[in-house]
Amino acid sequence: MTRTLLLLTLLLCLNITAEDGHQLWLRAQNTGQVTVKCKTGSPTLDIAAQELHQGWQGKDGGHIKLKIKQDKRITGDGFRLTRNRIYAQTEPGILYGVYELLRRQQTGAPIDRVTQNPSYDLRLLNHWDNLDGSIERGYAGSSIFWRKGKDAFTVTAQDRNLWTEYARANASVGINGTVLNNVNASPQMLSPKVLKRVQEIADVLRPYGIKPYLAVKFSSPSLIGGLKTSDPLDPDVIRWWQEKVSEIYALIPDFGGFLVKANSEGQPGPQDFGRTHADGANMLADALKPYGGIVMWRAFVYKPSGDDRVKQAYNEFVPLDGKFRDNVIIQSKNGPLDFQPREPFSPLFGGMKETAVMPELQITQEYLGQNVHLVFLAPMWEEFFNSETYMEGPGSTIARYTGGDIIPFQHTLIAGVSNIGSDPNWCGHPFAQANWYAFGRMAWNNALSSEQIADEWIKLTFKNSWGNDAGKEIFNEKFILPVKEMMLKSRETAVNYMMPLGLHHIFAANHHYGPGPWWAPAGVRKDWTPPYYHQADDKGIGFDRTRTGSDAVSLYHKPLPSVFNDLKTCPEKYLLWFHHVPWDYKLHIGNTLWNELCYRYDRGVKEVDKFQKTWNNMGLYVDSERFYQVQGKLREQYDNARIWKDACLLYFQQFSGMPLPDNVEPPVYRLNELMQIDKK
Incomplete structure (x- = not known):
């Protein structure tokens, strides 16, 4: 049987029903019986036992012992977990151990001899x-x-x-x-x-x-x-x-x-x-x-x-x-x-x-x-x-x-x-x-x-209901891997279509949603307006926080002040945070600042377009309600990303006086139209 035919067969056997997402990541149902032993009882320990009975994914007829115990390897609400035992120094520690066991059962992570202590009290x-x-x-x-x-x-x-x-x-x-x-x-x-x-x-x-x-x-x-x-x-x-x-x-x-x-x-x-x-x-x-x-x-x-x-x-x-x-x-x-x-x-x-x-x-x-x-x-x-x-x-x-x-x-x-x-x-x-x-x-x-x-x-x-190995393999390849890649790229994508290279706080007024690099009405305090932060003029763009500027670089421990202060060593992701940079300054990658700014905005829009295409292929693997909801939001996100790109590049182009590179998609909006959006 070919993989395609196998996939279609599995889909026919799968009943993906619409849902509203209220269950969050807590949707596991037990696939076997488990015996839970605990010498003491309390509301917290009773919840721990209930969670094991409700979400058990291990072998049928399993046995789990819950025990409050002092152990030098455990601090605070930490716990130690083995295949048939969870112990901690506190009752919440036992509960956290139970959730970790169930999480590992569902995700396929190893279980035996796990010790965890929280990073923060x-x-x-x-x-x-x-x-x-x-x-x-x-x-x-x-x-x-x-x-x-x-x-x-x-x-x-x-x-x-x-x-x-x-x-x-x-x-x-x-x-x-x-x-x-x-x-x-x-x-x-x-x-x-x-x-x-x-x-x-x-x-x-x-x-x-x-x-x-x-x-x-x-x-x-x-x-x-x-x-x-x-x-x-x-x-x-x-x-x-x-x-x-x-x-x-x-x-x-x-x-x-x-x-x-x-x-x-x-x-x-x-x-x-x-x-x-x-x-x-x-x-x-x-x-x-x-x-x-x-x-x-x-x-x-x-x-x-x-x-x-x-x-x-x-x-x-x-x-x-x-x-x-x-x-x-x-x-x-x-x-x-x-x-x-x-x-x-x-x-x-x-x-x-x-x-x-x-x-x-x-x-x-x-x-x-x-x-x-x-x-x-x-x-x-x-x-x-x-x-x-x-x-x-x-x-x-x-x-x-x-x-x-x-x-x-x-x-x-x-x-x-x-x-x-x-x-x-x-x-x-x-x-x-x-x-x-x-x-x-x-x-x-x-x-x-x-x-x-x-x-x-x-x-x-998005729990996989296909119990056999072939179904899990297909679900991993066709759904988990592409969706995970989309998630991991999404933050950098947002930075690209909103505020790349260290730009910051250039949002429209009040709601902090769309672009508004021009927003600076009379009577509003300067540090609530985008021009205060981007400082764009015909010489360049960015906030000068070097030793000859506001000297914010000096608040950090050595060697960071020197690293941030030098235009050649400052990480490009923070470039316009710490420096007012000429439009024709050549970056490490070889592009001028203006061209790279254009490429970043353009890349952000294109990445959201890829997200749409990725998600459009996911309808076979998730319930229709969440599929269509995400699909609609990605369409809106793509439209928003284009607005961000056009608004910022057209506005900053007034100062740079430079053309958009040939391989950057031309604007679809006019600047005067975009500048009216936030006034409605």
Whole structure:
């Protein structure tokens, strides 16, 4: 029988039904019986046993023993896994071991003698959810925690069921904490009726090993506490926070702590009272300390005018290094600007030696096509984790620094801004689920490769129903390999059609979706406009951050300042981030800057076209609902990529005065038409 005939035969036997993607990567059904033994019982251990019975893919009649046991090879919530035994030092560790066993059974990975310890003690999602149910930078429906209306604080069976599904998905990838609300926090988050709902959520999350955290407004004492001030050194303010923390822990004994956005983008903070970030953070940390709580203090601060925006967080926080309590962790975005498609790493990583710094990654694709574009973010995060800080010479990667391998901080944490909402498939785009999955897997192990994560997610999410070896081989060759290649290329593709060669923040106003390199209306602060960042003129393009420019290069450890400062040694992926480069400058590849810019934009569009062609061949292997949904979004992504290319090249061509290379596809739009899009 030929391979083609075999494929057709298998397809006739296969019943691929439409589905909405709500099951995420947790769709395994048991293929055999398993006996689970555990001497102790608890809600968490009961879930572990239930998961084994429900998803067992091993030999029929298998036996698994679950055991809490001290082992010098295991730290924190780590575990050790053999063919018939899972043991850990904590109950969540047992649960994580169960999910790892089931994942390996489904993906074909080896099982015997596996020991895993998490890269970070605390692995959190940050939800930017508001009390009215809206989500800032959310693209997948409304909040799963909050809603408006007369029944806003009524907890229903449907609520609990959804929260349970959410908790299960997070636990399956090792996430053990969640900030339930927006960093631009409402003071009402600390009101009794809201805290009561937080208690209800916490009760559902607890058996899955997940702690709740809250983002709080720094001025809450004066806004809801009846005080005249929120000065962190005022005795009445200190007492108010102590009493509020006591109230919270009486309701939620395992409450994790606070996330604070202060003195940033109009949010109140300690500087309003002439105090420092350390004064404000330490006051909250002291209130939480008796209960084991922590403060995550965001470093996303910048003033309306003054120095280069990418330097301001470093200049504010590094002088305070060592002045924070040990339960304060500085939360920094991966880059020094704002979740751009590509940035160098923030110099705070490696810049602070006495204060723990935690990465904040953005899972929701605010700047990367939101719920339309297929952009797998693991390659971006892998690039970040592998970046060399050189704080103690070669090998001082961000993964090692933030994981506590270089400096043994009291706490190690990582957070990801959630892309989860009330849409049936949770994330708005079937492939956006891969970014939730990837964040959890990399938070558990920041040395995992993008390729391994993509391979796992595809196998778990688009499960092959063809049980025999021939069917699996065809599924791997025809579906897994091409889809994985598409995912792994997707981030670089987005960089190419949006902002190649170090360009950054040239989005249209407010929504951060389409291009707007021209946007600079009168009265708007300069660092909110694209021309501030691209600096295009008839001489060249790019932001001069060299020693003769803003000197942002000097914030990094040697040898990076010299590497970034020299036009000849600066990595081309960061070229226009650190340099204002002449249009006719010849790059290493041999092209002029202008020609290479044209080629990159053109390549990005053509790569999305290839994605469409790849996915168009996948209809035989997946359910029709997800197939057509992805197909439609890829068509829209292709149209968007062409708009990005034409808008940027036509706009920058006004400054370069150079023609597009002959082998670059000519524009299909006119610049004046594109400049009107964002005004509608």
